Amino acid sequence: MRRDLLSGEIVVDVPRWTHGTGLPAIGQTTHRTGLARYTITDGGPLSAVCETRLSCDAAHFIFTARLTVTGNGAAVFTRSWDDCIARDHL
Secondary structure, rough: OOEEEOOEEEEEEEEEEEEEEEEEOOOOOEEEEEEEEEEEEEEEEEEEOOOOOOOEEEEEEOOOOEEEEEEEOEEEEEEEEEEEEEOOOO
16 A cells, blocks of 8 residues: 555555466466556545456457445445457557
């Protein structure tokens, strides 16, 4: 967690995954890391931002996220995303 005492900005970085996968057919190992970053300014609830990273396969970028907003301990809004975006040879 990082907090700027002058601006009131708070940033929390949450590691999502870190691992390697062996590819024995070609004698290689891939390594991946993920991170979600949450930012908010103290006293400014509308300043909240969540940044996350994508995963992919050979044909698509894959984005999955879930947002739940709570008030007084109860969920007042929930939204989920589960999207695939064609890589178009990227």
